[in-house]
């Protein structure tokens with residue numbers, strides 16, 4: 324039963340045919356291309372991380388060994404596996420092992436905790452979890468234990484590092500040594516992995532990406548970012564994120580035969596050292612990190628001399644900050660506006676400074692269809708802001724196993740409602756103006772207001788709660804929880820602790836907690852959550868201005 328991924332709504336045949344005819348989908352798989360690169364340039368460096376330095380031959384071999392070991396453990400094609408790893412080389416050998424034998428990784432962010440892991444395990448009906456003993460001061464073994472207790476279908480747990488009662492990942496690899504595996508058990512049209520959505524409404528949804536569609540974005544993204552075999556990409560953001568994974572990210576770099584350097588943290592201290600030591604040419608950052616890097620580079624630019632391009636995305640970059648990139652860092656800025664569901668826009672490296680500073684770029688593909696519409700779904704006049712809808716050769720047609728989200732998020736003719744509000748310039752570039760969804764974009768992490776409200780409402784002293792985004796100079800946005808207490812008012816720290824103890828990622832803990840007696844002054848009882856959040860946000864901003 325759990326062997327087969329639930330059938331997806333996918334591209335209609337005539338679209339699929341067009342995407343193949345135009346050469347976007349080339350029938351290639353992840354398992355195949357890594358094998359090809361290892362044949363083409365076995366000794367070239369592929370991955371550097373911590374003390375490890377792997378050639379393409381080694382990466383491919385380790386992926387093979389892991390794949391063979393996992394098959395011996397009884398895992399089967401089509402099954403889902405949670406991959407909960409930080410920026411370490413094993414992240415990459417693990418996912419290629421899974422790709423090769425047609426197992427489906429589900430990427431869990433290192434910052435995610437038991438609540439998220441449980442949700443993804445259930446949603447994907449995962450049979451295994453691959454994690455790490457500890458990272459960034461957090462011990463993941465209790466999480467793995469709890470996960471297995473809550474989700475008995477997660478039968479197998481593999482751990483990088485001290486595995487205690489669980490299976491050590493290296494023992495799986497050892498078991499697979501010298502065993503043959505097929506280079507490629509998957510079809511290019513198969514789902515290769517499940518990426519996670521930002522969770523704009525309620526819980527995160529799973530995003531099924533096929534080999535064909537994702538490899539298309541890698542190939543084009545690498546071209547648009549100017550990557551080639553001499554490129555050295557630094558993974559500074561958590562590489563489980565779609566952005567450093569594929570825009571063009573570590574996968575785009577490996578696709579063209581470059582070198583990937585992994586940093587376990589995105590701090591300027593560690594990253595600048597790696598950039599200098601490894602001759603890093605490209606990296607990607609979210610706006611708050613770019614601010615830190617700009618600050619650090621103002622005294623310390625010499626270490627960055629190999630760096631050529633920085634992609635910035637995940638949240639809107641202020642033009643004032645964008646302007647400082649070239650003078651301060653001596654590199655070309657590439658703005659990226661993308662989403663794990665598909666559509667990616669880039670400014671091009673040879674664009675005018677004006678486009679690079681003031682827009683979020685244009686789509687990858689000539690077949691990315693863009694609609695900008697009003698509340699009634701009618702196209703807005705050119706240049707006016709509206710809701711962004713899109714459809715194309717690498718934008719999903721449905722979430723995994725989620726009919727209600729699919730009904731909300733896709734039009735009948737297969738356009739994805741991105742939830743972003745954009746306008747399009749005369750040159751065809753998009754400028755992000757805002758969003759339709761009530762999520763908080765906290766330094767690139769998208770937090771669903773609804774998800775946090777549900778957890779707050781579970782608190783015994785909370786009568787009602789509304790979570791809103793507040794502009795923040797550094798984070799872009801921070802979260803504020805408005806709470807109507809029951810008889811006894813809890814302290815803000817108790818509310819924050821509550822969210823942590825519910826097993827949620829730290830970035831979801833409200834930055835600010837405000838207690839109020841009621842939400843609306845008037846008798847406007849029929850107010851929507853969305854209007855309510857807007858009112859509260861305005862209220863807080865008015866108060867802070869007075």
Ligand SMILES: O=C(O)c1cccc(O)c1O
Pocket residue numbers: 565566567569570636637638659660661662663664667
């Ligand atoms: O999800 C994102 O924010 C994002 C940003 C830039 C590039 C991407 O691929 C993304 O998924």
